[in-house]
Every structure is written in structure tokens, then in C-alpha cells.
Amino acid sequence: MRESTEQALRVGGLDPSEVRGLIVGALTEDLGPEFLDVTSVATIPAEQTDTADLVARADGVVAGLAVAAAVFELVGEVTGAGRTVEVSLVAHDGRRVARGDVLATVTGPTRLLLTAERTALNLLSRMSGVATHTRAWADALAGTKATVLDTRKTTPGLRSLEKYAVRAGGGTNKRFGLYDVAMIKDNHKFAAGGIPAAYRRVRAAFPEVPVQVEVDTVAEAVEAVEAGADFLLLDNMTPAQLREVVAQVGDRAELEATGGLTLPVAAEYGATGVDYLSVGALTHSSPILDIALDLRTE
Structure with a gap:
């Protein structure tokens, strides 16, 4: 996990070591005992790289961008791929977003992007849903x-x-x-x-x-x-x-x-x-x- 991501977590009142442990557990749950994404390994060459966007599919309030970034940054370590993903945040936690807004951009080995996808989205979507509901009450x-x-x-x-x-x-x-x-x-x-x-x-x-x-x-x-x-x-x-x-x-x-x-x-x-x-x-x-x-x- 990059130092800038750890700092963003600390600023939000989150413990980077706790977040790391949670993410490693979630990725392990998805990858199984062999730490393997069978679909991505079978269909995508190891050397292929791509860029992808995290995109809002509905209006709401975003929360958890640094957590999602940490997932992408840790996936290479967890899988043993030895390669990294670059993350660029576009939105900011607490901000209202609209359907179609790009929240973050990730660039790196395509296999890693797709392996990290569901864990990152599960956490980001859950946290953003809580923030959106809370904002309605506020x-x-x-x-x-x-x-x-x-x-x-x-x-x-x-x-x-x-x-x-x-x-x-x-x-x-x-x-x-x-x-x-x-x-x-x-x-x-x-x-x-x-x-x-x-x-x-x-x-x-x-x-x-x-x-x-x-x-x-x-x-x-x-x-x-x-x-x-x-x-x-x-x-x-x-x-x-x-x-x-x-x-x-x-x-x-x-x-x-x-x-x-x-x-x-x-x-x-x-x-x-x-x-x-x-x-x-x-x-x-x-x-x-x-x-x-x-x-x-x-």
C-alpha cells in the first residue's frame, strides 16, 4: 500500500494496518487457497496492461476511495504477481456524484485490475451507499x-x-x-x-x-x-x-x-x-x- 494511500486513510480516521488486514482477507476469500483468478489467468496474457475507470452508475455520495485504492495497490502483493497498479483518484469522499462520473482511474496489469475489481467495488459501493443514505438524513x-x-x-x-x-x-x-x-x-x-x-x-x-x-x-x-x-x-x-x-x-x-x-x-x-x-x-x-x-x- 502506498504511503499516500496510508496517509489518506489516517486523515479519514482509519487505521491502515486494519484496512490492510481486511483487504487481504477479502481478496483471499475471492481467490481461494491457491490465490488464483482462473478466468483472468486463462483469458488475459500476463504482460497485458490496461487502464480502467471506476464509474458511478447512480447519483449519490462517494466514500471509501482510499480503501478501494488500497485494494488495487495490494492485489499484486496478495497474488504474488510482483507487479503494481497505479491509482489516480478523481473524486473526493463526501462529494456528491452523478451517474456517469469517473471516481478514480487505475492502470496496470489487466489481470490484476480484474482480480481486484469485485473486492474494490464491494467495499466502495457499500461505503458510498452508507454515505448516500446518511446525507439524506443530514x-x-x-x-x-x-x-x-x-x-x-x-x-x-x-x-x-x-x-x-x-x-x-x-x-x-x-x-x-x-x-x-x-x-x-x-x-x-x-x-x-x-x-x-x-x-x-x-x-x-x-x-x-x-x-x-x-x-x-x-x-x-x-x-x-x-x-x-x-x-x-x-x-x-x-x-x-x-x-x-x-x-x-x-x-x-x-x-x-x-x-x-x-x-x-x-x-x-x-x-x-x-x-x-x-x-x-x-x-x-x-x-x-x-x-x-x-x-x-x-
Whole structure:
């Protein structure tokens, strides 16, 4: 992987070594134990080189170009071909693109271009789909106080990439895992004997970790704040209930609405005065952005 690609990943908040491992695993999955692309080897001379374009087949927001570049740059190493692919990025992550736009150009051994094609497109299309969906939510919330958040409902192994795509689309990341934020949910409250007890136990065990409490009613919201919580997850509340929580809690806690949220009602919920809307669908239900690899014919 080239130093410039590693730097682009770092700038985006991604760990190049983690991305490398993910790509090697994905290419290995495609190539099998013999690291072999039987179709390309059979049909294309080893010395043939070509140029191809990564082209958007639909309008959307692009994300993951440096990840796609890393796939092309690593494919020669993974296959043992000992040859390299040159990548030139045309678009930029977070940019709106239109059907037919060229996003990047790759030049190198034709076999390698086609061997890397599906892995690169799987990652780029997935990440761009998440960014496109996120941008729709960000646009819907424009003019309100609220920001759209992601959740832990991510594809196993792809969390860092999908959360990066949320950022590229104009959203905000919530917690990355079970380690960086304590989330006291209904089952925790039940097992601990109530909100105050659960909150005290978390604070005693992990005094520096941020604590969020899930609440289902206005009364629970007030109870949680009085127990010390400064971040509330307001689960499946109506806009009227959210406005009441905002009135009761004021600026004593950050407020996050979640549960049953859809784009048509995003602005209504954002206008209640909450700080965030969390949407699991950003990562668990976003359709891909269709992107293709086209070999140049001239």
C-alpha cells in the first residue's frame, strides 16, 4: 500500500494496518487457497496492461476511495504477481456524484485490475451507499438542532469502514463498541435494581467512561438526570414526549431520540429540540451505491 494511500486513510480516521488486514482477507476469500483468478489467468496474457475507470452508475455520495485504492495497490502483493497498479483518484469522499462520473482511474496489469475489481467495488459501493443514505438524513435535519447518529448495528468486520462512511455522509459516530461508552439499557436497569443503582455501579467501576441511560418515559428521563446521567437515549417516544423531556431536562443532559425513526418524520423529530437522532438503518439497511469498473477501449 502506498504511503499516500496510508496517509489518506489516517486523515479519514482509519487505521491502515486494519484496512490492510481486511483487504487481504477479502481478496483471499475471492481467490481461494491457491490465490488464483482462473478466468483472468486463462483469458488475459500476463504482460497485458490496461487502464480502467471506476464509474458511478447512480447519483449519490462517494466514500471509501482510499480503501478501494488500497485494494488495487495490494492485489499484486496478495497474488504474488510482483507487479503494481497505479491509482489516480478523481473524486473526493463526501462529494456528491452523478451517474456517469469517473471516481478514480487505475492502470496496470489487466489481470490484476480484474482480480481486484469485485473486492474494490464491494467495499466502495457499500461505503458510498452508507454515505448516500446518511446525507439524506443530514439534509432532512438541516435547520434543526439535531444531528444524525449511527449505532452498533454494523456489518461484522466492517464497523470502522461503515462508521467512516457515516462521517463522510454528514453524520456523527456514537460509540464504537462496548468499551468506550457505558450504555445502561432496560435489561441493565432491571438486573441492577433501577436507574440510580445501575448508574452508581458504572460510575464506581469506570469513573472516566461516559454514561448514557436509555429511558422510555418522561419520568424516567428526569430520574436518570437526577441520578447523574448527562446523556439520555429517549426510546420510542413521540414528538410530544420528546418536547416534554426537553422542557423538563433542559441543558442538564444531551438528548438522543431513537426507535422507529424514518426519513419522512426526521424533520418533525429534529424540531423537538433533541440533540441527536440515532438511526441503525444507516449501517444495517443502506442500499449500495452502484459503481462499476470499465476498461477503456481506446
